[in-house]
Amino acid sequence: MSIIRRSPPGSKVHQVSSESDISNIEPENPLNYVGRRQKKTRNEDQRKGIDDSLKDELLSMLTNWKKDQDLILSKLCSDIAELKQQNANIQSTNIEMEKALTFISTKYEGMNTKIINLERERKENYNYILSLENRLEDVQKRLKSTVIEFRNLPTPAQNIKQETQQDLCDLVQKICDVLNVNFHPSEIKDIFRIKTKAGVSTVITELTSVLSKNKILSGAKEFNKININNKLSSKSIGLSSSTMPNIYI
Structure with a gap:
């Protein structure tokens, strides 16, 4: 025979009909406490898994970032080393x-000194050359003062012996005789024949004095003045010539 017990008056009995009612159990109820403790453990596991995943992802990002920074740092060090080199x-x-530049400067100073010395020597040489030219000009003037030229004197034929200075002296003596000038061959210091570019034959005669030159010039002038139609020529001195050119002194 079963015994039916009644609940004491004033006591409350909670009935749990479904899982959704578990969340509504009051904290002080032991059954409610057990249900909530199990749910909290599952949430912590999920959160821990998420945290671990985030940690792994963050660690991977940091690792990759460190590798990138190491590469950049390595390249930077290489560039710095290259710049240093x-x-x-x-x-x-x-x-x-x-x-x-120091060597060139030294050489330049040396060359500049040499150039200055060469320039000074050039000026000295130039002045010396001018002095020589002036002296030569004076000598030429003095020589010309005693030099007389006989132009158009005929040359000897080719089949005759080569003309000598004595032959030229004889020609000058003949001219002086024709001009009636008192002249002696000893007054001739030097004598020679030249031909100009125009083909004119000239006998250059250097005399011992200006007086001898002036005597011949005066005699030629007087002769041509007297013999206007028969001036001094090859015929005058007894020489045959195809053209019989006049002799100019």
């Missing part, structure tokens, strides 16, 4: 250039 090369080049 270039700087060292530039400094070495600058030193060599300074040495070269």
Whole structure:
């Protein structure tokens, strides 16, 4: 025979009909406490899994970032080393250039000194040459003062012996005789024949004095003045010539 017990008066009995009612159980109820404790454990596991995933992802990002930074740092170090080497090369080049410039400057100063000395010597030589030219001109003037020229004197035929200075002296003596000038061959210092570009034959005679030259010039002038139609020529001195040119003194 079953015994039916009644609940004490005033007590409340909670009935749990479904899982959704578990969340409505009051905290002080032991059954409600057990249900909520199990749900909190599952949430913590999920949160922990998410945290671990975030940690792994963050660690991976940091690792990749570190690798990138290491590459950048390595390249930066390489660039710095290259710049240092270039700087060292530039400094070495600058030193060599300074040495070269110093050498060139020294050479330039030496060359400049030599040029100044050469310029001074050139001026001295120029002045000396001018002095020599002036002296030569004076000598030529003095020589010309005693030199007389006989132009158009006929030359000997080719089949005759070569003309000598004595032959020329004889010609001058004949001219002086025709001009009636008192002249002696000893007054001739030097005598020779030349031909100009125009083909004119000229006998250059250097006399011992200006007086002898003036005597011959005066005699020729007087002769041509008297013999206007028969001036001094090859015929006058007894020489045959196809053209019988006049002789000019």
